[in-house]
Amino acid sequence: MSRRKISSVVTLITTTAVLIASCSGNNEKSQADDKGGSPVATSRNPSPSNTSSLATIDRPKINLPSDVRMVFAREELSDPAQKAALNDAENFLRSINYATLRQDTQDPAYKFYSYTLESAQKYAYEEIKKRVNGKASITGIQIFSGHVKMRNDKKGATVYFCRDNSRLYDVSIMTGKVRHREESVDDYSYLRIEMTRSARQQDLWLAKEVHVDEKVAGCMT
Numbered sequence: 001m002s003r004r005k006i007s008s009v010v011t012l013i014t015t016t017a018v019l020i021a022s023c024s025g026n027n028e029k030s031q032a033d034d035k036g037g038s039p040v041a042t043s044r045n046p047s048p049s050n051t052s053s054l055a056t057i058d059r060p061k062i063n064l065p066s067d068v069r070m071v072f073a074r075e076e077l078s079d080p081a082q083k084a085a086l087n088d089a090e091n092f093l094r095s096i097n098y099a100t101l102r103q104d105t106q107d108p109a110y111k112f113y114s115y116t117l118e119s120a121q122k123y124a125y126e127e128i129k130k131r132v133n134g135k136a137s138i139t140g141i142q143i144f145s146g147h148v149k150m151r152n153d154k155k156g157a158t159v160y161f162c163r164d165n166s167r168l169y170d171v172s173i174m175t176g177k178v179r180h181r182e183e184s185v186d187d188y189s190y191l192r193i194e195m196t197r198s199a200r201q202q203d204l205w206l207a208k209e210v211h212v213d214e215k216v217a218g219c220m221t
Contacts, residue, residue, distance in 0.1 A: 057204050060109040062091065062098045068138060070094055073145045080203075085157035085195045086148045088113055088205035092120065092193065093144065093161075099128045101137055103173070113207055120193065120207035136170040139178060143167075145219075154197075157205070161191040162219035188219040 064070065072090050077083045092113040099107035105128045114121040131137065143164040150157045166187040170179040194209040 057201055059091075060095070060112050062094045062109055064094070064098060065101065067140070068097060068101065069141045070097065071141060071143045073143070075147045077148070079150070081154050081197075082148050082150055082157065084203050085150070085197075085205045086146060086159055089146070089148070089159035089161075089193045089195055089207065090144070092124070092207040096124045096127050097138060097142070099124070100131050103132050103137070105129050105132055115196070115206050115208050118208045120210045123210040123212075124207075131170065134170070135173040136179070137173055138168060139171050140168040156197070157195045159191075159193045159195055161193070162216070163189045163191055164219065164221070165189070185215045185217050185220065188216050189214050190216040190219055 070090075070093070074086060077086065092110065095107070095110035095113050099105065099110050105125055107128070110124040110128070111121060114124060144161045145164075146159060146161040148157050148159045164187065166183040169181070171177070172179065190213040192211040193207050194211075195205045196208050198204040198206055
């Protein structure tokens with residue numbers, strides 16, 4: 001999906017956006033930012049498009065099985081800060097699927113990429129919990145088309161995604177049966193993720209807020 005298509009979607013989004021409300025306070029820590037210890041994993045797994053400085057960040061490994069694919073179509077970016085913010089917004093979304101596959105509502109990966117107690121972390125938890133409680137995992141392909149807009153101070157960014165779940169299916173944990181369904185507008189949503197540069201990890205960006213609009217026909221290709 002082109003940037004022009006993404007931009008046109010923005011005009012379709014009204015003030016009915018679903019805001020996963022922030023919990024109390026303005027907690028400025030993720031597990032990566034905690035003063036009391038190291039990041040949650042020691043295996044380094046930098047994104048190929050990251051700058052060399054990102055190699056110093058101990059990122060949790062997120063290895064999805066072959067039957068689960070996440071495809072990210074993105075605009076060409078030359079600004080390193082924009083690239084880093086977009087990369088880690090993608091990593092945040094990957095971590096949600098990873099925790100779902102592990103059936104772990106407390107998986108450290110999504111906590112690594114989000115601020116403790118802020119709405120993004122709550123959103124991730126609820127998405128994972130929904131399938132864990134329903135005894136379901138996932139299989140298939142999930143497609144995102146995204147772009148990023150930086151704040152003037154370069155310390156924050158908003159990442160926008162059209163999300164296509166038309167080929168992502170639930171799988172019963174008990175029977176292994178794939179729950180196929182017909183494609184509909186219900187499969188398409190529009191995400192706005194507020195990302196903030198980590199105060200303690202150079203070139204790490206953390207998800208702070210997530211806004212979701214459901215049933216967005218403008219995201220259908």
